[in-house]
Amino acid sequence: MNYRIPRGTSDLLPGEVEKWQYMEEKARELCRLYHFSEIRTPMFEQTELFRRGVGETTDIVEKEMYTFEDRGGRSLTLRPEGTASVVRSFVENKLYAGPQPTKLYYMGPMFRYERPQAGRQRQFHQFGVEVFGTREPEADAEIIDLGYRFYTAVGLRKVRVEVNSVGCPRCRPVHREALVEFLSPHREELCKDCQSRLERNPMRVLDCKNETCSRLIEDAPKMIQFLCDECAPHFDSVKEILDLLEVPYQIQPRLVRGLDYYTQTAFEYVLEEAGSGSLGGGGRYNGLVEEVGGPDLPGIGFGLGLERVILALEQQEVNLPIRRGVDCFLITLGAATKKRGISLLKQLREAGLSAERDYLDRKLKAQLKAADRSGATHVAILGENELEENRIVVKNLATGEQETIQLDQLTDYIRNACTR
Numbered sequence: 001m002n003y004r005i006p007r008g009t010s011d012l013l014p015g016e017v018e019k020w021q022y023m024e025e026k027a028r029e030l031c032r033l034y035h036f037s038e039i040r041t042p043m044f045e046q047t048e049l050f051r052r053g054v055g056e057t058t059d060i061v062e063k064e065m066y067t068f069e070d071r072g073g074r075s076l077t078l079r080p081e082g083t084a085s086v087v088r089s090f091v092e093n094k095l096y097a098g099p100q101p102t103k104l105y106y107m108g109p110m111f112r113y114e115r116p117q118a119g120r121q122r123q124f125h126q127f128g129v130e131v132f133g134t135r136e137p138e139a140d141a142e143i144i145d146l147g148y149r150f151y152t153a154v155g156l157r158k159v160r161v162e163v164n165s166v167g168c169p170r171c172r173p174v175h176r177e178a179l180v181e182f183l184s185p186h187r188e189e190l191c192k193d194c195q196s197r198l199e200r201n202p203m204r205v206l207d208c209k210n211e212t213c214s215r216l217i218e219d220a221p222k223m224i225q226f227l228c229d230e231c232a233p234h235f236d237s238v239k240e241i242l243d244l245l246e247v248p249y250q251i252q253p254r255l256v257r258g259l260d261y262y263t264q265t266a267f268e269y270v271l272e273e274a275g276s277g278s279l280g281g282g283g284r285y286n287g288l289v290e291e292v293g294g295p296d297l298p299g300i301g302f303g304l305g306l307e308r309v310i311l312a313l314e315q316q317e318v319n320l321p322i323r324r325g326v327d328c329f330l331i332t333l334g335a336a337t338k339k340r341g342i343s344l345l346k347q348l349r350e351a352g353l354s355a356e357r358d359y360l361d362r363k364l365k366a367q368l369k370a371a372d373r374s375g376a377t378h379v380a381i382l383g384e385n386e387l388e389e390n391r392i393v394v395k396n397l398a399t400g401e402q403e404t405i406q407l408d409q410l411t412d413y414i415r416n417a418c419t420r
Contacts, residue, residue: 325375
């Protein structure tokens, strides 16, 4: 039987996975600079967590979740996004009892059943951050700034932030009433999903990608026209701080994001090239901690799709500064040299140098080819004559220059050569 990878998933092979490691390193370094701590949650949770946290009327819950029963009859779901799991952990582990705010970040796979396409897989990966315990607009702007800096750090160009305010429980009902009044005469023209949303959650209509629905909502009432005396100044402050941080942004009144827990600030990162779509996004969720069983504490965060970053980097022809080769490829010729080669490899690796050798007992020419394939910068050749004289030949594969040195000088020689 020939086994094949499940549809909507991918293998990250050598040569490709280094790009992911580079992105992850940039994300971790940024989180260190912004004083975020890492959190790792399970890849599956109780289904009810996502139903309550993400929202019953979202596409994620209605159409895209991987849900199953375990042997104990419990309904479990592979996490479709990261925020609900982090909030659950924040509440369950009583992180709210410590000094606030709490600043967390995560990276890992998420799962949604949808039609696979470029940059969108059924198993995909996200880098996300969450901040709990502050309602200050400075936190909103800092989160948006962190995400923007991540994209620029990995080399993406022409990234812009689209930002909106989706209000709060005080001002949203007024907007809902105006939206229903506007959309009701066009009910039959809406897609089936939006006809259902019109009854249960009219704001979800604004997130529809159907062409007819998108055209109908162009002149629909905008949430920012209905913001209350708390949400309006909060949004103004977020924009003011983004200007101070020099983050390029554009107000997008139709932006609501695809999750029900958002309040006030919502944002997405997009490329300025036409048709590029969203790279990632997030927003504030001031009621989610309480909804999951914790105290009334505010939160804000984002989730960035890493597959989309990889795709965008390829489209912009960005070559990441990734070094795949080894510092030294050790070639041993003759039975006596093999044992000495073992200790030499150990010394090189303990000194923090990447080192490799031939394991197939090939001739010198074949070993040199293997060294070239490994991307080695230097080759160290130890023959029986060199061993007797306690010497070794070192060759720079880039320049072709070579010299003979004392065996006990090899580690220092390679280290110095790699730092030049």
